[in-house]
Every structure is written in C-alpha cells, then in structure tokens.
Amino acid sequence: MPLIDTLSRSGAFGPGDIEWLHLLTNEWQIIADTGYCDILLWVPEAVLDGSHHLLSQPLESDTGFLCLAQIRPSTTHTVFHTDRVGQQLSAGLLERAVASWNSHTPKGTDDEHTIKDIILDTEFIPLIRNGRPVALLSVHRENLGTRKRQQAERAYRDVAHHLLQMVSRGAWPEFSAPVGTAHGNPRVSDGLLMLDTNGSVLYASPNALSIYKRLGFSGDMVGESLLHLTRSLLPAGEKADETLPLVLTGRMPWRAEIKAKRQNVTFRAIPLRQFSRLGEERYGALLLCRDVTELRRRELEMMSKDATIREIHHRVKNNLQTVSALLRLQSRRMNSVEAKEGLEQAMRRVSTIAMVHEALSQGLTQEVNFDDLIGRQFNLAAELASPDQHVNTRIVGSFGKLPSQIATPLALVINEIVANAVEHGLAGQTGEVTLSCSHDYKPSGEHIMVVSIADNGVGLTEETKMMLESGAPSSGLGTQIVMTLVSSELGGSIHWSSVKPHGTLVTIEVLLSG
Template sequence: MALFTDPLHDDPTLAEGDVDWLHMVVGEWQLIADLDFADLVLWYPVAGSEVTGRGFVALAQARPFTSQTSLHRDIVGSRVRSDLKSLVDQAWTTGEPTATAPSVHGPDSSMRVAVWPVVRLHRSIGVVTVHQNLTGQRTPSRLELVYRESATHLLTMLSRGQWPETDDPVSGSHRGSPRVGDGVLRLTAEGLVDFATPNAVSAFRRLGETEPLEGRSLARMVTDLQDERRPVDESLPLVLTGKAAARAELEVRSVNLTLHTVPLRDDAGRFGALVLLRDVTELRRREQQLIGKDATIREIHHRVKNNLQTVGSLLRMQSRRMHSEEAKKGLEQAMRRVDTIALVHETLSRGLEQQVDMDSLLGRQFRLAVEVAGDGREVSTEFRGGFGQLPSELATPLALVINELAMNAVEHGIGPEGGQVGLSARRTQTPSGERLEVRLWDSGTEAGAGDHGRVPDGGREPRRIADGPEMGVEGDSRQGRGMKNEGEKVQGEAAGVAPAPGPSSGLGLHIVRTLVAGDLRGTIDWMALDSGGTEVVIQAPVPER
C-alpha cells in the first residue's frame, strides 16, 4: 500500500528511521482494519494559518476486507475535517489515544471514530483514526469480540511503539501471505490455542487433525502431524510458539499452509500471539507446474541452440570445401547469422524473464561480429549508453540487425590499416511512448577521410536505408565508405581495397531493412561523417511492459 510522502520531505522534526517506520505501519495495518471491521487513516501534521493553527493531512488509507467500508471516498492527500481535528491534535500532542467518539459527525451519526497515536522512540510520528460503521450493529459473536479485542491490543502496541515488529519480514516478499479471512488462531503465552476461527479449523482438518484445537499446544499438534523425513521450515518453531514475529510454511499430507505470527505484548511482556494461516495448496501446485514448464522451455531453448550450432558447424565444413570465394563468403555469412541466433537462444535458456538484459547480450554479440569480420585487421570497438531491459521477442531481430550492421561496417567501412566501429544505445520518452535509438558507426578509411561533400548542418547528410549497393540504389561517389552506396565501390577501388561481393552485401541490408521495419516496427537511416565513415541510426518504439 502506497504512502503519500510529500509532507514528509525535508521535515526537520523527523528522526532517522521515522519514515521507514510509517511505511512499516502502512505495510502491516491491513491486519488491524480486518480485525476491527473498520477503515483506517494515517494523519501527519502540516503547517496551518495563525487562525486555524496546526493541520493534518492524510498519508494513507485502508479499508477492511471483513466488512463494508465506512469511507467510500479516497481521502489520501486531504486535510482532516474540522470536527476530527481536535481529537487528532490531542492524540498527537499527548501521545495517548482518545476515547471513541460516536457523535463526532453529529448526534445521529452512525460513525464511531477512535484516534490512536503512532509512537516511535517515545514520540508521536503520526496519528491513526479508526472509523467504524455502526449501521445495522447487532449483538457481536465470539469471533467478532475476539477480533476487536485483538485489534485493540495491536493499536495499543502501536501507540506504545511496540508494533510493527522490526524483525517481521515484509508481507510482499512472501507469496501467499495469509489474511484475517483465511484463518486465525489466538495463542496464550504458553503456546496453547485460545481461539480458532472456522477457516483455521477447516485448514487443520485438511492436515488430518480431527480433534478440537482450543486448549491444545499448537507446536505439539503440528509435530505429531509432520513427517519426520520431510525438511522443516527453520522459522516454524517461532511461528508455532508465537514467541516472535515470523512467517513460515507447513506441508503435511500434500497440504500447504502459510503461517504468520504476530506476538501480543503489554508493559509486562508477551502475553499471547495471533497466528494467521492460509491454505496455499493450489497456489503451490500451480507454481510447481509453472516451474516444470519453465524448465521445459529452457531445455527447448538449449536444444535449439545446440541444433543451430550444429548447423553452423555444417556450414563451416561446407565452406571449406568450396572453391569459389564468393560461395565461401556467402556460407561464412550464413554461418555467422546462425551463430547470432544461437547466442540469443543460449541467453534465453538461462532464464525465462519477460525482459532480457540486452546490454550483455548485444555488447558481446557486437564485439564478436567485429572481431570475426575484421579478419586479422586491427579494429577496435566502442560501446556507449545502454539498451536496458527489453522484451524477449525483440532479442533475436535486434541481435541480427546489430550483427549485420557491424559486419557491414567492418567489411565496407574499414580499410587494411584498421579502424574503429562504435555502437551506442539510449532510450527516450516521447509523447507517443518510450523509444529506443541505436547508432552504429565506423571510422572510415584513410583514403576516404575528408572526401565527402560538406553539408551546412555540420557535415551529416541523412539517407534512408534501402536495398543494398547491387540492388539498384543510386549512390554519391563522394559519400563515405560505409554501408552502402555505389560510391563505396569507386572509393574502394581507388584505395586499392577489393569491394565486397554485391549479392551478399545486398542480402545483409535487405535482412536489416526487413527486421527493422517488420519486427522492430522502426526506421533506419545513415549519415556520412566528416571522418570518412558512416553512421547508421535506428529508431524503434519500446513495447510497454
């Protein structure tokens, strides 16, 4: 549950740890709302005028799951009503709870409000109001009496700085955490069951316990039910005795229960405990099914990776038998594409998260592609920015695009003397959503450096990518030697560098264009650089999580 923290920012009266304590209160106070059948509001003081004096603003609000709400409107961020202000201010000033006020909203009001201070280190750091709806109230049952009595114990502990427990694990970190409606046991200081709700009794029936629970030791009952050969949750003894705030899981006869203990204390010490329990058998069964499916999918990715590596090896063997340099180069390029896809499947086989860390995957793939395409030349790499976490379905097309562009940059943008190929990525927010911008550039050749036509905007001339150089695209003989215009062939011959085979180069750019437009739903452009190289710019939307 979120806490409205604006009034807490830069408040000099707050000590270290006060804000964390308020977060803990809001994280655990649903228990009080359910036990007391009431709405809760957390208030904090704010400055007022000279006339009105100190005011209070609502930081958080909780509604009960065990009854209808009393406050239908969300009041978080609102100022306290004038008819409640004096009670809230009194609790804040004195550090003591105020008496319930049935007529705080008028003589005929059906609302009763109790006000409790939130105390830490013997000083007030907040005020909680408890709003109960008295409409249709009848003679309470024993369950309701026990619930409300337990809620009063917890509120008293809250006003004395004894609750929440600092060593109690955070609720959200424990899947299947129980609530009041799932089942409650109240224990004595000796660990005997003093009261059990019907849902708690039913849960123990499923464990195999047919005798009444009240008056018996909870720890002894569970010990008798457990199979000695099964491992035991190390927190279970603390939960069963109620000696400390703890959470544990119990499995008996294929039935899974989660338990959460809340010790009850007064000035003399611990006098009892509440144990909340929930049957999570079906939840755990589904989790096991998901784990099995996850393992199966990981194994499939692993086998696909192995199969792709086998295909790559076959292509490598075939290329060695080829006498045509053009055919050999075509097979080598196909082999590198297969290896790129295999690398993606290897990454996916290590985990099945919906989001993939693309920086580690593409950084490795980029350097590998440059090293392989360099063929012994001294080509350095540079990687700036970051891709971040992206959906797994983008991993393969983005890796193939980076692989093709990196190889193309080395083969057509770097001369025998070597050079540098760079890659950068950044994510930006636009009115239409988040976008990913990827830039890949080469340093060009010494022969082509400074041989571009200059343009007024700083030496860059954007060109939308189309088909490759052998597919009929008109080029500029003065453009940089990079990825791909007719001019690169002229400059290549002038520099004494053999141009790459036309069909394979054209296929690579055709693959890039198809993947960017289709899978990535983006655009791709290139620019001529003053240094003699070429920069490719890809822009694509980032799907929402």
C-alpha cells in the same frame, strides 16, 4: 507524496519514528480487518510546517490535523467511500483529537457522528514513542446499537483492541518482524487463531478450522497445544522449519511454513504484550494461517516452465552451432570462391542467432543483456568478415536489456552492416568501425533506440546510397536481409549517409515501446 517523504520534510521526528510509522501503515490492515473499522493517520499541521517543539509540548485547542494515510477493512464495508488523505480533521472531532494527544490516552467521541446515514463510533489513539506522541490514529466503526455480536466478531474485536493498545505504546509493529507482501503472506480472512501464553488455542476462526481439517485434524482445537497438534500432522521423519516451534507458540514475530497431506500452510505469529513493571510482557499471541497449496503449485509450475524454456534455448543454440560447423565443413570443400564466401556468410548469420539463444538459456526471463552479447558479437563480426585485415572496433553507449524478439533481428542487422563496412567500406585497408547506441523518447511517449554503425572507409557514392535504401536486388543479399529485418521484425527505419572527411554512417531507429 509518499508518507516517508512527507514526514521527512518536517524534520520534527526522532530516530526511527518515521520508519516505525511507515511500518505501521504496512501492517495496519490486520487491525482494520479484525476491528471491522476504517483507520486514518493524523499529524498536527504545524508539525508538518516545521514547528519541531509541538511533539514535546501540549497542543493548543485549535490545532489542526492533516490526514496522511488511510486504510479500509476487507472483512466488512467501508464507512468512508472517499479518500481522506490530504484532508483536515473536521471541527466536530478536533477537541477529542487534541485531548487524546495531550493526555497520551485514547479518547472516544462524546456524541455519535453521522456520515451518509451511518452512525459512527470514533476513537482517537495517540501513538507514543520515547514518551511523546508522534501521530494520531482515528478508528471509525459503524454503530450497530444493541445487536448481539457473534463469537467470531467478539474475538476479532478483542484482537483489534489488543493490537491498538500495543500500537499506542509503540510496541507493535516490531522492527524484528519480517515485512513485505511475500507470496503466501497470511491475511486475517485466510485463518486466525488466538493463543494463550503457553501456546494453547483460545479461539480458531472457521477458515483456520477448515485449513486444519485439510491437514487431517477434525476435532476441537480449543484447549489444544497448537505446536503439538501441528507436529502430529506432519509426515513421519519430516524435518520442519527450525522456527516452527517459536512461531506456533507465538513467542516470536516470525513466519513459518509446513507441508502435510499434500497441503502447504504458512503461519505468521504476532505476540501480544502488555506493559508491566517488568516491561513488555507477553500474555498470548495472534496467529494467522493460510493455505498456499495452489500458490506453491503455480510457483513450481512456473519454475518448471522457466527451466524448460532455458533448456529449449540451450538445445537450439547447440543445434545452430552444429549447423554452423556443417556449413564450415562444406565451405572448405568448395572450389568456387563465390560459393565459399556464401557459405561463410550463412555460417556467420547462424552463429549470430546461436549467441542470442545462448544468452537466453542463461537467464530466467526472455530478455537479453544486449551489451554483453554485442560486445563479443561486434568484434567477432569484424574479424570473420576479413581475417587478414586489421580493424579496430569501438562501442559507444549502452543498449541495456532487450526482449528476445528485438535482440535476435538487431544482432543479425548489426552483424550484416559491420561485415559490409569491413568488406566494402574499408576495402582491405586498416580502419575503425564504431557502434553507437542512444535512447530517446518522442513527445507521444514512445521509447526510441537509435543504433548507428560508422566506418572511416571509402564512403558512399550517391548512386550506391540510392541503391542501398531502395533495397534493389542488385544491392546484395546482406542489404536485403537488413532491410527486411529492420522493417518487419524491428518495426524501424534505416538510413545510409556519408561522413566527412570520408566514411559511411548507417543509422537505425527501433521502436521499443509505445
């Protein structure tokens, strides 16, 4: 069950608590990656059972905790190879967890705990909002003894320590910060910089140095103003994002992007704050950066392909409309009634295909809003079949969006059946043709669309019905086209039947997905 749903059921949390915890679990990958640690989110079991008062009163020493979320680092190996979500906190750690909750302070374990030959350091961090704990984090790292840590590891662990302190006070993540996994969102492994209050660089990770080298800077970044350094690398006259100064000085938790030397780089700032008598006071910032040049190139390529495909559909539509117009001109020169009718039917079929390409030329996907398309096509097919005849048309149900490989043959099939219903079913009389669509799922999970076209005309004789379903040459070109499209293009089936008191019903089953 999603975290929000689990917490909402308890009814124990105040305004914004659940949303903030959800925001934290969206952002805590940064802590896991910089702290080289696994992190688990715990909530007292009694709170989830509806004991509202536990959030404002000390816990009993035997109060159990349930794990609701877990994150693993991507910068080192995990210490938990099994998913802990839904499990209870072990008895050996329970005392420290309760002590951390009741004292509102972080608590480490007195003794080292071992899991699968790995010695762990465990620390509990209470999450305080509005003066009361709302959850508990447990931070688990492998104990490496007295091994001397490299500069990068020390800097990363300092970052994690700063962020955990802010998390404990409910000061991070901030609701004003952009959320989500947008394309190009920088990660810890992409590049990390530590800034002081003035925006000068205190530390730059090797990947961050590589990014700036590709931008044209090869010196030592430490001590440099990141804003001034970055601006000096931008092309002359380049108008940078107006948020760039606030991001590159770490003043606001925003994102920005620059382009220089044919390189695209995104930045994300996380202001670091400490609590003072003046409130939350900024004392530095963490800045993540990422080279998104290849990503932006692929996005541009995809946009270009989409535009090309839309242009192709547009030109195909224009060409088909030209063919339709030529057929119309040719039909007017025909003296034979049979030849004239044949050309008019061909013109109608070409126009139907053109309408599908017109719909495809207006969208970004190869899907057609079939309800919009068939709404126009259905009425047009009835009018073209018999211009001097009054026929009412009615649509029941919704087709939804259909892929082009389904939309084109289905539109042609409906066009042929409607024309046949007007010309032969109603046979020059006033009547009604109804188009219906419904969706169903077979026990095997296959998505079936059932399309039916009904008229209140003269109906079918048994002989005519057998001839239609056999697809014999004597059944006519339109029927043969329908049978071929339904079986080969739609992978479906078609059935003719009579309806009472009189009329014909054509039912088509189309398999949309397996």
